[in-house]
Amino acid sequence: MPTEHSQMTDLASLIQRIFNRPSGVMTRDARNTATPVIETRVSACRMCGNKAWCTVIVTIQDGVVVKVEGDPSNPISQGKLCSRGQAAIFNLYNPYRVKAPMRRTNPRKGLDQDPGWVEISWEEALSTVAEKLRKIRMNDPRKFAHMWGFGGDWWIVQHEAFLPAFGTPNLLRSHGVLCPVHYGCSLVQGTMLDKQDVEYCQYLVTIGGSLGPNIGSTHSTRALSNARERGIKLVVVDPRCSHEASIAHEWIPIRPGTDLAFVLALLNVIINENGIFDERFMKLRTNAVYLIGEDGYYAKDSATGKPLIWDPVDGIAKTFDDATIKDYALEGRYQVAGRTLPTAFTLVKEAVRQYTPEWAESITTVPAATTRRIAREFVEAAHIGETITLDGVVFPFRPALVKGERGSLGKWGGAYEHLLHKMLNMLVGSLDVPGGDLGSETGPALKPGPDGVVMPKKEAVPVPFKYPPDIDLAQFYPNRHTLPHMAWKVVLDPAKYNIPYDLEALMIYGGNPITNNSNPDEAVAALCKIPFIVNIAYIYDEAAQLSDILLPEPALLERYGIQEVGTGHFVQAQDANMLQITGVLARVPVVPKQFQTRQADDIYLELAERIGFLYGEGGLNDHLNRFWKLQGPHMLDLDKRYSTAEILDRALKSKFGVENGIDYFHDAGIYYKMRSKAEAYNSFYYPEGTTRYAFYFEHLLRTGDMLRQNLSEHNLTIPGQDMAKVWGFYQPIPRWVGRPDAAACDEYDLFAMNWSTPQFRMHNSDQTGNPLLNELADETDPYQFVILMNRETAACKGLQDGDEVRVEAYWGGCTEGVLRVTSLLHPDALGVPGNHGFKSSFRNPATRKGPHFNSLLNSAEGTFDPLHGGIDRNPRVKVSRVGGKTA
């Protein structure tokens, strides 16, 4: 055996030959002495649905991308990159891509039909589409609908400009019914989402969501890692012991789909049992002190129309903004002009008294003692009364918060639950202050209305009523997140839903409404019925299989894109850097296109020109000027044709103030500034005394009454809905709404649940077909591609690990897969992770393995939340063995 010494003598030549390549660069055949041409470029990542602000360094060797890694110059991702982002190489080099425009030759549609694709020229493809759409636009533009998904994000020519210029109101989203996580923050904080200040937070309760680690988020994982080192206490309420629960101080297992009862009990304990909370916040920063009339609306001063409060010192009612107020009565009933008026707080307090921890335990299985302890710890951790000074500005310091996400909010009663999370955070005074629950957008989000309360914004602004409604019935569900499930019902039976026309054409970009929503069969039937579907497609997915024309789009690294930074969208736990940053990401192509693809934005511009609505007032250029707020020399000439790159350049210069526009992004991925620390908190813009959060949701009551009146004027009810149940959701105080499947028999004894994983998150960019991500999941994660059941539960059912099982949902739908028994799951839960088990035989076979959770979901009226439109993510199911080890 050679000695170590003799090996060392070979080292110099060996290192030279094998190991002396620059990092990120591949060594050609060791005997090939040609020097490779190597360049590095900057791009922005989009390998997950997160608008995640990660920029990447791309190493290109002799024209081939050989590495995608984190960008050290980005203060958010700090040179790090998650597994999905690094797997972007296979987003580029993917033989399953659509490589040229395609025309369907088989008129029969279905997932069992070969479309008979024939390659056509771009000219033929575009003229075919333009001709179809031009006729529809002349006849009745409503008969054209557009659907987008997360794969089609980062647009430059936005659908918000294309559709109004075309003249159709029918904008659909392929996704969203599983993640209605916007209503609560839209109503309370005036923002599209919320984010968690882990720079300062010390006690964080997550309910059905992730702060970052469960999905391997690059920056939120880092932020939380630092917070944990600092000593943050994490409490994870989840039927599954997730990645995050496993590193948390405490995992509280809960029966799936019952979190609403848990948070109602928390609220009750804090208000009624303990009576300790941030009284100053409640009096000065919420509408809890407003007096409420018999009709549920604010009692108002007859002279000014302003809401009234009770001043206990002077013993009289005053308008909420009266300068002479000496104190506010938070509780009690007061005589005002012959009426006995309770405070909003009193009504809430009385309403939630019934929700005892013992009552909740019978629903959630969370021990009453645990609920009481969490309620106490939560308030104790909030440092009520303390302040912190940031950049010379004094803020309340409230390092405690409750955070929910789609696991708890995506269900019947989920909108109420979101409001309850906000109410809990109000009780400790932690909304929009250091350590607390922050609205995602920074700036004037907390601007109050005339009643002194934060004006509802984003999805809490009701869709204006009109009749007939749009194809997704948005006017019947005015606070909906998305309603693709309703659109399919309408397409299949327009008369039932009062829609006086048939959809004649649908354009899809970046979305798969079949695999990413409930009732895949219903979506398939609807898509088969639509006479003409054009699809800007990256792969041959299920939606592509039902389309008539495919227009291929470039891969991530081949295309342009733009994304605002600092709006917090889909970014969970945030540290100071993330809170303070403001700016924009833009992507320019870093490699030439491999195939005959065209950037989607170019397609929209081209179609608009061919159909005849690109130019002039009200045309696409005009709408683009408005959408991007283009000013002065950056405004588009209404009668000139621009390229996508030119429009991107102008948007960067005009809206974001990037002096060099697109040129800046040839060398950098992110353009940013840092706000001061103080400016990162919305309470900086609206400090105490300038606005109030809704603790009592008069706006919800008003929205319901307006809807009731509008429906009654047209002599309507919402088709398919039990209206008594619907009105139960438009109440000013969140309440227990039960489960929609209360009538289910005992046979359906488990509740299905689903989660994203670090390798598969939001299913854009063909993650499920990505071979690197599949390999990782296969090799390292035994909880992927399987159906998970608690070990004891499986034993009771006579099931074993490895059995092939069939899962049937009470509301219909089923899926099959291999059983994995685990101790990481609540005994009543059945886990089906990720989004796998796809149906199309034309896509990467890797995407077909495993069970398909969404096949268990149903969107029948009466089963989804009529406020935010989210469907129940925890359907009751039964499990039976169809094969495997058990004798």
Add this chain to the structure above:
Amino acid sequence: MRYAMVIDLTKCVGCNACAVACKQENATPPGVLWSKVLLYETGNYPEARLRFLPMLCMHCQVAPCLEVCPTGATFRAEGGLVLVDDDKCVACRYCIMACPYEARSYNSTRPHAYYTNLGLTEYEQMGYQQHPKGSIEKCTFCVHRLREGKEPACVVTCPSQARIFGDLDDPKSEVAKLVASGRAHARLEEQGTKPSVFYIDQEE
């Protein structure tokens, strides 16, 4: 000089960003993972927890793989690294059998394509030239990066900042301090392999 890595299991969240960084940096073919984080569970409901076990070559100072190598292909390199000279490797696989950490894998002469039956992608065609002949390969601590003064790819990308790299012989280094303090421990110490990878364990 002795290169060493400390992996903080109180920080690791099992996201496997490190594994993809390694795959790209070293262009390893399908089925070959020089670095990976295995997920497993401990305990019974409701005390059960998901656990993460990052695996890679330990660059042992007493390396069983080196001892059994009949051709001298496995050798000791600078900074205590254990490397393989694939020109000398005859793929006898003795080292695979000898390694108690299962850190080694066989790279086929003709690697499978990631997209089964569809041929190698351009990336694979270029990358697999790094592995010119069927041989046994494993983590090199990214020696080519070390020589440029860069840390291994897995260390750089870790979102949780769970990996710390440095010189164990330098008492001022973070790794030396963590090992000296007793917080970081090697795995299978009883086998006397003296690994250069250490773990900070979670409290159970």
